[in-house]
Amino acid sequence: MKPILKIENISKYYTKHGTKDRLHVLDQLSFEINEGEIVTLLGSSGCGKSTILNIIAGFEKIEGGAVYLKGEKIQQPSSSIGVVFQNPTLFEWMTVYENIQFGLKYKKIDKKTERESIYEYINLLELKGFENFYPSQLSGGMQQRVAIARVLILSPQILLMDEPFAALDSFRRAKMQLLLQHLAIQLKCTILFITHDLEEAIFLSDQIYILKDLPTQIIQKVNISFERPRRYEDLCGDLEFMNIKSEIFQQLRHE
Amino acid sequence: MIKKFDLLGLILPIFLVFLWGYVTVTNIAPSYILPSPSKVVISLFDFAFGTNSSSPYSGQMLEHTLMSLKRVCTGFLLGGGLGFVLGIASAAVQYVNRIFATSIHILRAMPGIGWLPIAMVWFGVGEKTSIFLIGIAAFFPIYMNTLQGAGAVDPLQYRAARMLGAKKLQLLTSIMIPSALPQILVGLRIGLSISWAYVVLGELTGVNKGLGAVMMDARMLGRLEMILVMMVCIAVLGRITDQFLLLLYRFIRPFEIKK
Ligand SMILES: Nc1ncnc2c1ncn2[C@@H]1O[C@H](COP(=O)(O)OP(=O)(O)O)[C@@H](O)[C@H]1O
Ligand SMILES: [Mg+2]
Numbered sequence: 084m085k086p087i088l089k090i091e092n093i094s095k096y097y098t099k100h101g102t103k104d105r106l107h108v109l110d111q112l113s114f115e116i117n118e119g120e121i122v123t124l125l126g127s128s129g130c131g132k133s134t135i136l137n138i139i140a141g142f143e144k145i146e147g148g149a150v151y152l153k154g155e156k157i158q159q160p161s162s163s164i165g166v167v168f169q170n171p172t173l174f175e176w177m178t179v180y181e182n183i184q185f186g187l188k189y190k191k192i193d194k195k196t197e198r199e200s201i202y203e204y205i206n207l208l209e210l211k212g213f214e215n216f217y218p219s220q221l222s223g224g225m226q227q228r229v230a231i232a233r234v235l236i237l238s239p240q241i242l243l244m245d246e247p248f249a250a251l252d253s254f255r256r257a258k259m260q261l262l263l264q265h266l267a268i269q270l271k272c273t274i275l276f277i278t279h280d281l282e283e284a285i286f287l288s289d290q291i292y293i294l295k296d297l298p299t300q301i302i303q304k305v306n307i308s309f310e311r312p313r314r315y316e317d318l319c320g321d322l323e324f325m326n327i328k329s330e331i332f333q334q335l336r337h338e
Numbered sequence: 339m340i341k342k343f344d345l346l347g348l349i350l351p352i353f354l355v356f357l358w359g360y361v362t363v364t365n366i367a368p369s370y371i372l373p374s375p376s377k378v379v380i381s382l383f384d385f386a387f388g389t390n391s392s393s394p395y396s397g398q399m400l401e402h403t404l405m406s407l408k409r410v411c412t413g414f415l416l417g418g419g420l421g422f423v424l425g426i427a428s429a430a431v432q433y434v435n436r437i438f439a440t441s442i443h444i445l446r447a448m449p450g451i452g453w454l455p456i457a458m459v460w461f462g463v464g465e466k467t468s469i470f471l472i473g474i475a476a477f478f479p480i481y482m483n484t485l486q487g488a489g490a491v492d493p494l495q496y497r498a499a500r501m502l503g504a505k506k507l508q509l510l511t512s513i514m515i516p517s518a519l520p521q522i523l524v525g526l527r528i529g530l531s532i533s534w535a536y537v538v539l540g541e542l543t544g545v546n547k548g549l550g551a552v553m554m555d556a557r558m559l560g561r562l563e564m565i566l567v568m569m570v571c572i573a574v575l576g577r578i579t580d581q582f583l584l585l586l587y588r589f590i591r592p593f594e595i596k597k
Binding site: 189 | 492494495497498499500501502503504505508512513516517519591593
Protein backbone atom coordinates (compact mmCIF):
# COMPACT_ATOMS: atom_id res chain seq x y z
CA MET A 84 0.00 0.00 0.00
CA LYS A 85 1.25 3.44 -0.86
CA PRO A 86 0.70 6.55 1.22
CA ILE A 87 -1.69 9.03 -0.37
CA LEU A 88 -1.27 11.69 2.32
CA LYS A 89 2.03 12.61 3.94
CA ILE A 90 2.25 14.90 6.92
CA GLU A 91 5.85 15.99 7.35
CA ASN A 92 7.12 17.71 10.48
CA ILE A 93 4.26 20.14 10.82
CA SER A 94 4.44 22.73 13.58
CA LYS A 95 1.68 25.05 14.67
CA TYR A 96 1.31 27.82 17.20
CA TYR A 97 -1.78 29.74 18.17
CA THR A 98 -1.28 33.22 19.54
CA LYS A 99 -3.75 34.13 22.22
CA HIS A 100 -5.78 37.10 21.15
CA GLY A 101 -4.27 40.40 22.25
CA THR A 102 -1.33 38.82 24.06
CA LYS A 103 2.09 37.56 23.15
CA ASP A 104 1.38 34.14 24.64
CA ARG A 105 1.85 31.38 22.17
CA LEU A 106 0.15 28.04 22.45
CA HIS A 107 2.38 25.39 20.99
CA VAL A 108 -0.10 22.92 19.53
CA LEU A 109 1.95 20.87 17.09
CA ASP A 110 5.67 20.25 17.17
CA GLN A 111 7.19 18.53 14.16
CA LEU A 112 4.35 16.05 13.82
CA SER A 113 4.62 13.46 11.04
CA PHE A 114 2.44 10.61 9.88
CA GLU A 115 1.09 9.04 6.72
CA ILE A 116 -2.19 7.70 5.46
CA ASN A 117 -2.38 4.87 2.98
CA GLU A 118 -4.75 4.85 0.08
CA GLY A 119 -8.06 3.20 0.83
CA GLU A 120 -7.53 3.11 4.57
CA ILE A 121 -9.59 4.56 7.37
CA VAL A 122 -7.23 6.17 9.83
CA THR A 123 -8.52 7.53 13.11
CA LEU A 124 -6.94 10.13 15.32
CA LEU A 125 -8.02 9.31 18.84
CA GLY A 126 -7.51 11.70 21.71
CA SER A 127 -9.25 13.65 24.41
CA SER A 128 -10.73 17.02 23.54
CA GLY A 129 -8.32 19.90 23.30
CA CYS A 130 -5.44 17.67 22.26
CA GLY A 131 -5.17 19.21 18.81
CA LYS A 132 -7.18 16.87 16.61
CA SER A 133 -9.20 19.55 14.86
CA THR A 134 -6.09 21.62 14.37
CA ILE A 135 -4.43 18.76 12.49
CA LEU A 136 -7.49 18.25 10.35
CA ASN A 137 -7.83 21.95 9.56
CA ILE A 138 -4.21 22.08 8.48
CA ILE A 139 -4.63 19.12 6.15
CA ALA A 140 -7.80 20.69 4.75
CA GLY A 141 -5.82 23.83 3.93
CA PHE A 142 -7.80 26.03 6.32
CA GLU A 143 -4.97 26.78 8.74
CA LYS A 144 -1.48 28.08 8.11
CA ILE A 145 1.47 26.24 9.63
CA GLU A 146 4.73 27.51 11.05
CA GLY A 147 6.78 24.64 9.73
CA GLY A 148 6.62 21.42 7.73
CA ALA A 149 4.28 20.50 4.91
CA VAL A 150 1.38 18.29 3.95
CA TYR A 151 1.47 16.41 0.65
CA LEU A 152 -1.50 14.89 -1.12
CA LYS A 153 -0.27 12.44 -3.77
CA GLY A 154 3.07 14.22 -3.70
CA GLU A 155 1.61 17.68 -4.15
CA LYS A 156 1.92 20.23 -1.40
CA ILE A 157 -1.42 21.39 0.00
CA GLN A 158 -1.63 25.18 -0.06
CA GLN A 159 -5.34 25.88 0.13
CA PRO A 160 -8.68 24.12 0.41
CA SER A 161 -9.85 22.26 -2.65
CA SER A 162 -12.52 19.79 -3.59
CA SER A 163 -9.99 16.95 -3.68
CA ILE A 164 -9.94 17.12 0.12
CA GLY A 165 -13.47 16.71 1.41
CA VAL A 166 -14.34 17.78 4.93
CA VAL A 167 -17.23 16.79 7.17
CA PHE A 168 -17.41 19.01 10.23
CA GLN A 169 -18.78 18.20 13.64
CA ASN A 170 -21.75 20.44 12.89
CA PRO A 171 -23.23 19.72 9.49
CA THR A 172 -22.53 23.31 8.34
CA LEU A 173 -25.05 23.06 5.55
CA PHE A 174 -26.25 26.05 3.57
CA GLU A 175 -29.53 26.82 5.29
CA TRP A 176 -31.12 28.62 2.37
CA MET A 177 -30.63 25.71 -0.01
CA THR A 178 -32.62 22.51 -0.26
CA VAL A 179 -31.02 19.12 0.30
CA TYR A 180 -30.73 18.79 -3.47
CA GLU A 181 -29.08 22.17 -3.86
CA ASN A 182 -26.70 21.52 -0.98
CA ILE A 183 -25.51 18.33 -2.63
CA GLN A 184 -25.29 20.14 -5.96
CA PHE A 185 -23.16 22.97 -4.52
CA GLY A 186 -19.69 21.69 -5.38
CA LEU A 187 -20.73 20.29 -8.74
CA LYS A 188 -21.50 23.81 -9.98
CA TYR A 189 -17.78 24.50 -10.05
CA LYS A 190 -17.05 21.46 -12.19
CA LYS A 191 -17.88 21.38 -15.83
CA ILE A 192 -20.45 18.67 -16.22
CA ASP A 193 -23.65 18.59 -18.20
CA LYS A 194 -27.00 18.98 -16.46
CA LYS A 195 -28.17 15.44 -17.06
CA THR A 196 -25.09 13.78 -15.60
CA GLU A 197 -25.24 16.19 -12.71
CA ARG A 198 -28.82 15.30 -11.92
CA GLU A 199 -28.19 11.58 -12.13
CA SER A 200 -25.18 11.90 -9.91
CA ILE A 201 -27.07 13.91 -7.30
CA TYR A 202 -29.82 11.31 -7.16
CA GLU A 203 -27.26 8.55 -6.91
CA TYR A 204 -25.86 10.14 -3.74
CA ILE A 205 -29.30 10.99 -2.40
CA ASN A 206 -30.05 7.27 -2.60
CA LEU A 207 -26.67 6.18 -1.25
CA LEU A 208 -27.13 8.34 1.83
CA GLU A 209 -30.74 7.34 2.31
CA LEU A 210 -32.11 10.82 1.71
CA LYS A 211 -34.69 9.84 -0.85
CA GLY A 212 -37.89 11.83 -0.52
CA PHE A 213 -36.12 14.66 1.29
CA GLU A 214 -34.43 16.31 -1.67
CA ASN A 215 -36.69 19.37 -1.48
CA PHE A 216 -36.45 19.80 2.27
CA TYR A 217 -34.42 22.55 3.84
CA PRO A 218 -31.72 21.66 6.40
CA SER A 219 -33.68 23.16 9.28
CA GLN A 220 -36.43 20.64 8.60
CA LEU A 221 -34.13 17.63 9.00
CA SER A 222 -32.85 15.72 12.02
CA GLY A 223 -29.20 16.06 13.01
CA GLY A 224 -28.32 12.67 11.56
CA MET A 225 -29.95 13.48 8.25
CA GLN A 226 -28.20 16.83 8.06
CA GLN A 227 -24.90 15.06 8.56
CA ARG A 228 -25.77 12.64 5.76
CA VAL A 229 -26.36 15.60 3.46
CA ALA A 230 -22.98 16.97 4.54
CA ILE A 231 -21.38 13.65 3.63
CA ALA A 232 -23.22 13.45 0.32
CA ARG A 233 -22.13 16.90 -0.81
CA VAL A 234 -18.44 16.02 -0.40
CA LEU A 235 -18.49 12.41 -1.58
CA ILE A 236 -20.22 13.43 -4.81
CA LEU A 237 -17.05 15.35 -5.72
CA SER A 238 -15.00 12.12 -5.41
CA PRO A 239 -12.36 13.62 -3.12
CA GLN A 240 -9.03 11.86 -2.86
CA ILE A 241 -9.34 11.92 0.88
CA LEU A 242 -12.23 12.55 3.23
CA LEU A 243 -11.58 14.31 6.53
CA MET A 244 -14.17 13.86 9.25
CA ASP A 245 -14.01 15.82 12.49
CA GLU A 246 -16.10 14.05 15.14
CA PRO A 247 -18.96 13.87 12.65
CA PHE A 248 -21.26 11.78 14.82
CA ALA A 249 -20.45 13.23 18.22
CA ALA A 250 -23.73 15.12 18.41
CA LEU A 251 -25.90 12.07 17.71
CA ASP A 252 -27.42 9.67 20.21
CA SER A 253 -25.78 6.25 20.43
CA PHE A 254 -28.29 4.43 18.23
CA ARG A 255 -28.09 6.96 15.44
CA ARG A 256 -24.34 7.03 15.82
CA ALA A 257 -24.10 3.26 15.38
CA LYS A 258 -26.29 3.48 12.28
CA MET A 259 -24.14 6.22 10.80
CA GLN A 260 -20.99 4.25 11.48
CA LEU A 261 -22.45 1.30 9.60
CA LEU A 262 -23.48 3.53 6.74
CA LEU A 263 -20.05 5.13 6.60
CA GLN A 264 -18.36 1.74 6.54
CA HIS A 265 -20.67 0.70 3.73
CA LEU A 266 -19.82 3.83 1.73
CA ALA A 267 -16.11 3.45 2.36
CA ILE A 268 -16.15 -0.10 1.02
CA GLN A 269 -18.33 0.74 -1.96
CA LEU A 270 -16.58 3.96 -2.98
CA LYS A 271 -13.10 2.89 -1.85
CA CYS A 272 -12.62 6.05 0.18
CA THR A 273 -9.54 7.07 2.07
CA ILE A 274 -10.72 8.59 5.33
CA LEU A 275 -9.06 10.49 8.14
CA PHE A 276 -11.50 10.22 10.99
CA ILE A 277 -11.39 12.09 14.27
CA THR A 278 -13.08 10.95 17.42
CA HIS A 279 -12.74 10.69 21.16
CA ASP A 280 -14.97 7.62 21.20
CA LEU A 281 -12.90 4.47 21.57
CA GLU A 282 -15.44 1.97 20.25
CA GLU A 283 -16.20 4.14 17.27
CA ALA A 284 -12.49 4.27 16.51
CA ILE A 285 -12.03 0.50 16.72
CA PHE A 286 -15.17 -0.24 14.73
CA LEU A 287 -14.32 2.04 11.82
CA SER A 288 -10.56 2.11 11.53
CA ASP A 289 -7.78 0.25 9.83
CA GLN A 290 -5.31 2.26 11.88
CA ILE A 291 -5.76 4.18 15.10
CA TYR A 292 -3.27 6.86 16.04
CA ILE A 293 -3.48 7.65 19.72
CA LEU A 294 -2.61 11.24 20.49
CA LYS A 295 -1.03 12.80 23.53
CA ASP A 296 -1.81 16.31 24.75
CA LEU A 297 -0.09 19.47 23.58
CA PRO A 298 2.17 19.63 21.78
CA THR A 299 0.40 16.78 20.08
CA GLN A 300 2.36 13.58 19.57
CA ILE A 301 1.33 10.18 18.32
CA ILE A 302 2.04 7.88 21.24
CA GLN A 303 0.83 4.67 19.69
CA LYS A 304 -0.35 3.22 16.42
CA VAL A 305 -2.86 0.43 16.65
CA ASN A 306 -3.55 -1.75 13.66
CA ILE A 307 -7.14 -3.02 13.51
CA SER A 308 -7.54 -5.95 11.17
CA PHE A 309 -11.11 -7.17 11.57
CA GLU A 310 -12.60 -8.14 8.29
CA ARG A 311 -15.10 -5.85 6.65
CA PRO A 312 -17.98 -5.41 6.64
CA ARG A 313 -17.82 -5.32 10.41
CA ARG A 314 -20.86 -5.64 12.59
CA TYR A 315 -21.25 -4.48 16.16
CA GLU A 316 -23.05 -7.66 17.15
CA ASP A 317 -20.01 -9.68 16.11
CA LEU A 318 -17.39 -7.37 17.55
CA CYS A 319 -18.94 -6.77 20.96
CA GLY A 320 -18.41 -10.35 22.08
CA ASP A 321 -15.09 -10.71 20.27
CA LEU A 322 -12.11 -11.33 22.52
CA GLU A 323 -9.70 -9.42 20.32
CA PHE A 324 -12.02 -6.41 20.24
CA MET A 325 -12.09 -6.38 24.02
CA ASN A 326 -8.33 -6.83 24.21
CA ILE A 327 -7.69 -3.89 21.92
CA LYS A 328 -10.08 -1.80 23.95
CA SER A 329 -8.43 -2.62 27.25
CA GLU A 330 -4.96 -2.09 25.75
CA ILE A 331 -5.88 1.35 24.54
CA PHE A 332 -7.47 2.20 27.87
CA GLN A 333 -4.27 1.21 29.63
CA GLN A 334 -2.28 3.30 27.23
CA LEU A 335 -4.51 6.32 27.88
CA ARG A 336 -4.31 5.79 31.65
CA HIS A 337 -0.54 5.98 31.59
CA GLU A 338 -0.80 9.30 29.86
CA MET B 339 -45.81 35.02 10.86
CA ILE B 340 -49.48 35.91 10.59
CA LYS B 341 -50.88 36.51 14.05
CA LYS B 342 -54.46 35.79 14.92
CA PHE B 343 -56.49 38.92 14.69
CA ASP B 344 -57.30 40.36 18.09
CA LEU B 345 -60.77 41.88 18.24
CA LEU B 346 -59.90 43.66 21.44
CA GLY B 347 -57.46 45.79 19.46
CA LEU B 348 -60.32 47.12 17.35
CA ILE B 349 -62.11 48.79 20.21
CA LEU B 350 -59.78 51.75 20.51
CA PRO B 351 -59.70 52.71 16.80
CA ILE B 352 -63.47 52.42 16.49
CA PHE B 353 -63.89 54.54 19.57
CA LEU B 354 -61.48 57.15 18.18
CA VAL B 355 -63.35 57.37 14.88
CA PHE B 356 -66.61 57.88 16.75
CA LEU B 357 -64.99 60.50 18.91
CA TRP B 358 -63.66 62.18 15.76
CA GLY B 359 -67.14 62.15 14.25
CA TYR B 360 -68.67 63.43 17.46
CA VAL B 361 -66.36 66.41 17.91
CA THR B 362 -66.81 67.47 14.27
CA VAL B 363 -70.59 67.07 14.21
CA THR B 364 -71.04 68.99 17.45
CA ASN B 365 -68.59 71.62 16.23
CA ILE B 366 -66.37 71.15 19.27
CA ALA B 367 -63.66 70.99 16.63
CA PRO B 368 -64.63 73.40 13.82
CA SER B 369 -64.12 72.18 10.27
CA TYR B 370 -61.18 74.50 9.61
CA ILE B 371 -59.33 72.60 12.38
CA LEU B 372 -60.60 69.08 11.75
CA PRO B 373 -62.77 67.95 8.83
CA SER B 374 -65.36 65.29 9.56
CA PRO B 375 -64.63 61.61 8.87
CA SER B 376 -67.35 61.43 6.24
CA LYS B 377 -65.87 64.39 4.38
CA VAL B 378 -62.48 62.71 4.37
CA VAL B 379 -63.94 59.45 3.07
CA ILE B 380 -65.91 61.22 0.35
CA SER B 381 -62.85 63.21 -0.70
CA LEU B 382 -60.79 60.05 -0.76
CA PHE B 383 -63.28 58.44 -3.13
CA ASP B 384 -63.39 61.53 -5.29
CA PHE B 385 -59.60 61.67 -5.36
CA ALA B 386 -59.50 58.06 -6.42
CA PHE B 387 -62.43 57.77 -8.83
CA GLY B 388 -63.39 61.33 -9.81
CA THR B 389 -66.92 61.18 -8.44
CA ASN B 390 -67.17 64.94 -7.89
CA SER B 391 -65.89 66.78 -10.94
CA SER B 392 -65.99 70.22 -9.30
CA SER B 393 -62.96 69.46 -7.10
CA PRO B 394 -59.54 70.29 -8.54
CA TYR B 395 -58.22 66.99 -7.11
CA SER B 396 -60.97 64.88 -8.59
CA GLY B 397 -59.73 61.57 -9.98
CA GLN B 398 -56.08 62.49 -9.73
CA MET B 399 -54.95 59.78 -7.33
CA LEU B 400 -53.23 57.57 -9.89
CA GLU B 401 -51.22 60.40 -11.40
CA HIS B 402 -49.89 61.74 -8.08
CA THR B 403 -49.37 58.31 -6.61
CA LEU B 404 -47.32 57.16 -9.58
CA MET B 405 -45.25 60.31 -9.38
CA SER B 406 -44.44 59.79 -5.70
CA LEU B 407 -43.89 56.08 -6.23
CA LYS B 408 -41.45 56.81 -9.04
CA ARG B 409 -39.45 59.15 -6.83
CA VAL B 410 -39.40 56.70 -3.96
CA CYS B 411 -38.30 53.87 -6.22
CA THR B 412 -35.59 55.91 -7.94
CA GLY B 413 -34.16 57.26 -4.69
CA PHE B 414 -34.48 53.93 -2.92
CA LEU B 415 -32.74 52.05 -5.72
CA LEU B 416 -29.93 54.60 -6.01
CA GLY B 417 -29.29 55.10 -2.29
CA GLY B 418 -30.14 51.56 -1.29
CA GLY B 419 -28.13 50.09 -4.14
CA LEU B 420 -25.09 52.08 -3.13
CA GLY B 421 -25.63 51.08 0.51
CA PHE B 422 -25.85 47.42 -0.45
CA VAL B 423 -22.76 47.45 -2.66
CA LEU B 424 -20.70 49.37 -0.14
CA GLY B 425 -21.94 47.17 2.70
CA ILE B 426 -20.95 43.98 0.89
CA ALA B 427 -17.63 45.43 -0.27
CA SER B 428 -16.85 46.57 3.27
CA ALA B 429 -17.65 43.17 4.72
CA ALA B 430 -15.61 41.41 2.06
CA VAL B 431 -12.53 43.63 1.98
CA GLN B 432 -11.13 44.94 5.24
CA TYR B 433 -9.50 47.91 3.50
CA VAL B 434 -12.76 49.14 2.00
CA ASN B 435 -14.31 49.05 5.45
CA ARG B 436 -11.44 50.93 7.01
CA ILE B 437 -11.52 53.59 4.31
CA PHE B 438 -15.28 54.23 4.39
CA ALA B 439 -16.58 53.35 7.86
CA THR B 440 -15.42 56.49 9.66
CA SER B 441 -16.69 58.88 7.02
CA ILE B 442 -20.04 57.16 6.84
CA HIS B 443 -20.45 57.32 10.59
CA ILE B 444 -19.66 61.01 10.57
CA LEU B 445 -22.17 61.64 7.79
CA ARG B 446 -24.76 59.58 9.59
CA ALA B 447 -24.61 61.90 12.57
CA MET B 448 -26.45 64.45 10.43
CA PRO B 449 -30.19 63.70 10.43
CA GLY B 450 -31.50 63.30 6.89
CA ILE B 451 -33.72 66.36 7.12
CA GLY B 452 -30.60 68.46 7.69
CA TRP B 453 -29.68 67.82 4.06
CA LEU B 454 -32.74 69.63 2.78
CA PRO B 455 -31.44 73.22 2.50
CA ILE B 456 -28.13 72.27 0.93
CA ALA B 457 -29.89 69.85 -1.41
CA MET B 458 -32.15 72.69 -2.54
CA VAL B 459 -29.09 74.77 -3.28
CA TRP B 460 -27.42 71.99 -5.22
CA PHE B 461 -30.36 70.52 -7.05
CA GLY B 462 -32.97 73.29 -7.01
CA VAL B 463 -36.47 72.66 -5.76
CA GLY B 464 -38.28 69.60 -7.00
CA GLU B 465 -37.42 66.30 -8.56
CA LYS B 466 -33.70 65.96 -7.94
CA THR B 467 -33.87 67.23 -4.38
CA SER B 468 -36.56 64.69 -3.53
CA ILE B 469 -34.59 61.86 -5.03
CA PHE B 470 -31.41 62.98 -3.31
CA LEU B 471 -33.13 63.09 0.08
CA ILE B 472 -34.70 59.68 -0.43
CA GLY B 473 -31.36 58.29 -1.55
CA ILE B 474 -29.67 59.58 1.60
CA ALA B 475 -32.49 58.20 3.73
CA ALA B 476 -32.33 54.74 2.15
CA PHE B 477 -28.54 54.52 2.07
CA PHE B 478 -27.70 54.42 5.79
CA PRO B 479 -29.98 51.67 7.09
CA ILE B 480 -29.27 49.47 4.10
CA TYR B 481 -25.52 50.00 4.31
CA MET B 482 -25.46 49.37 8.07
CA ASN B 483 -27.59 46.25 7.97
CA THR B 484 -25.85 44.77 4.94
CA LEU B 485 -22.46 45.31 6.54
CA GLN B 486 -23.61 43.84 9.82
CA GLY B 487 -25.29 40.84 8.22
CA ALA B 488 -22.47 40.11 5.81
CA GLY B 489 -19.88 40.53 8.55
CA ALA B 490 -21.60 38.09 10.87
CA VAL B 491 -21.50 35.06 8.58
CA ASP B 492 -20.16 31.97 10.37
CA PRO B 493 -16.57 31.45 9.12
CA LEU B 494 -17.27 27.72 8.95
CA GLN B 495 -19.68 28.45 6.10
CA TYR B 496 -16.82 29.85 4.06
CA ARG B 497 -14.65 26.88 4.91
CA ALA B 498 -17.40 24.52 3.80
CA ALA B 499 -17.82 26.38 0.53
CA ARG B 500 -14.08 26.52 -0.12
CA MET B 501 -13.53 22.82 0.38
CA LEU B 502 -16.38 22.27 -2.07
CA GLY B 503 -14.47 24.27 -4.65
CA ALA B 504 -15.81 27.83 -4.36
CA LYS B 505 -13.31 30.62 -5.02
CA LYS B 506 -13.16 34.26 -3.87
CA LEU B 507 -15.95 35.97 -5.81
CA GLN B 508 -18.09 32.86 -5.66
CA LEU B 509 -17.91 32.98 -1.87
CA LEU B 510 -19.45 36.43 -2.07
CA THR B 511 -22.39 35.48 -4.24
CA SER B 512 -23.00 31.97 -2.98
CA ILE B 513 -22.36 32.41 0.75
CA MET B 514 -22.03 35.98 1.96
CA ILE B 515 -25.04 37.58 0.29
CA PRO B 516 -27.50 34.74 0.85
CA SER B 517 -26.43 34.36 4.49
CA ALA B 518 -26.83 38.08 5.07
CA LEU B 519 -30.18 38.28 3.32
CA PRO B 520 -32.42 38.29 6.41
CA GLN B 521 -30.43 41.17 7.88
CA ILE B 522 -30.36 42.95 4.51
CA LEU B 523 -34.14 42.69 4.41
CA VAL B 524 -34.32 44.48 7.76
CA GLY B 525 -32.27 47.30 6.24
CA LEU B 526 -34.41 47.41 3.11
CA ARG B 527 -37.62 47.69 5.11
CA ILE B 528 -36.29 50.46 7.32
CA GLY B 529 -34.86 52.25 4.27
CA LEU B 530 -38.12 51.99 2.39
CA SER B 531 -40.21 53.34 5.21
CA ILE B 532 -37.87 56.30 5.67
CA SER B 533 -37.97 56.83 1.91
CA TRP B 534 -41.71 57.39 2.12
CA ALA B 535 -41.21 59.92 4.86
CA TYR B 536 -38.64 61.77 2.80
CA VAL B 537 -40.60 61.81 -0.43
CA VAL B 538 -43.18 63.88 1.43
CA LEU B 539 -40.48 66.18 2.68
CA GLY B 540 -39.00 66.55 -0.80
CA GLU B 541 -42.35 67.17 -2.43
CA LEU B 542 -43.37 69.72 0.15
CA THR B 543 -40.61 71.97 -1.15
CA GLY B 544 -42.50 72.70 -4.31
CA VAL B 545 -43.03 70.21 -7.06
CA ASN B 546 -46.15 70.13 -9.19
CA LYS B 547 -47.09 66.53 -8.86
CA GLY B 548 -46.94 63.95 -6.11
CA LEU B 549 -48.80 63.26 -2.89
CA GLY B 550 -46.65 65.67 -0.90
CA ALA B 551 -47.28 68.39 -3.48
CA VAL B 552 -51.03 67.89 -3.21
CA MET B 553 -50.69 68.09 0.55
CA MET B 554 -48.95 71.44 0.32
CA ASP B 555 -51.40 72.71 -2.25
CA ALA B 556 -54.38 71.64 -0.13
CA ARG B 557 -52.95 73.40 2.88
CA MET B 558 -52.73 76.67 0.96
CA LEU B 559 -56.26 76.30 -0.35
CA GLY B 560 -57.52 75.43 3.11
CA ARG B 561 -58.65 71.98 1.97
CA LEU B 562 -57.91 70.21 5.23
CA GLU B 563 -59.68 67.01 4.26
CA MET B 564 -57.29 66.60 1.32
CA ILE B 565 -54.33 66.79 3.70
CA LEU B 566 -55.81 63.92 5.66
CA VAL B 567 -56.56 62.02 2.46
CA MET B 568 -52.90 62.37 1.46
CA MET B 569 -51.80 61.11 4.86
CA VAL B 570 -53.97 58.04 4.38
CA CYS B 571 -52.65 57.47 0.85
CA ILE B 572 -49.02 57.71 1.93
CA ALA B 573 -49.56 55.35 4.85
CA VAL B 574 -51.31 52.81 2.64
CA LEU B 575 -48.67 53.05 -0.08
CA GLY B 576 -45.90 52.63 2.48
CA ARG B 577 -47.62 49.54 3.78
CA ILE B 578 -48.17 48.10 0.31
CA THR B 579 -44.57 48.57 -0.78
CA ASP B 580 -43.40 47.03 2.50
CA GLN B 581 -45.60 44.01 1.92
CA PHE B 582 -44.24 43.78 -1.58
CA LEU B 583 -40.70 43.58 -0.16
CA LEU B 584 -41.79 40.84 2.23
CA LEU B 585 -43.47 38.95 -0.58
CA LEU B 586 -40.35 39.16 -2.69
CA TYR B 587 -38.32 37.89 0.25
CA ARG B 588 -40.64 34.96 0.84
CA PHE B 589 -40.36 34.08 -2.81
CA ILE B 590 -36.56 33.89 -2.49
CA ARG B 591 -36.67 32.25 0.94
CA PRO B 592 -39.70 29.98 0.94
CA PHE B 593 -38.51 27.76 3.79
CA GLU B 594 -38.68 30.42 6.45
CA ILE B 595 -42.46 30.28 6.43
CA LYS B 596 -42.59 26.52 5.91
CA LYS B 597 -41.02 26.04 9.32
N1 LIG C 1 -8.13 29.54 16.73
C1 LIG C 1 -7.53 29.21 17.88
N2 LIG C 1 -6.88 30.16 18.59
C2 LIG C 1 -6.27 29.86 19.75
N3 LIG C 1 -6.24 28.64 20.29
C3 LIG C 1 -6.88 27.65 19.65
C4 LIG C 1 -7.56 27.89 18.41
N4 LIG C 1 -8.09 26.72 18.01
C5 LIG C 1 -7.78 25.81 18.93
N5 LIG C 1 -7.04 26.34 19.91
C6 LIG C 1 -6.47 25.62 21.06
O1 LIG C 1 -5.64 24.62 20.56
C7 LIG C 1 -5.81 23.43 21.29
C8 LIG C 1 -6.21 22.31 20.37
O2 LIG C 1 -7.49 22.57 19.88
P1 LIG C 1 -8.25 21.58 18.89
O3 LIG C 1 -7.37 21.27 17.75
O4 LIG C 1 -9.56 22.19 18.57
O5 LIG C 1 -8.45 20.29 19.81
P2 LIG C 1 -9.45 19.06 19.63
O6 LIG C 1 -10.06 19.12 18.29
O7 LIG C 1 -8.60 17.85 19.84
O8 LIG C 1 -10.47 19.18 20.71
C9 LIG C 1 -6.83 23.71 22.37
O9 LIG C 1 -6.15 23.96 23.57
C10 LIG C 1 -7.52 24.92 21.88
O10 LIG C 1 -7.96 25.71 22.96
MG1 LIG D 1 -12.16 19.32 17.78
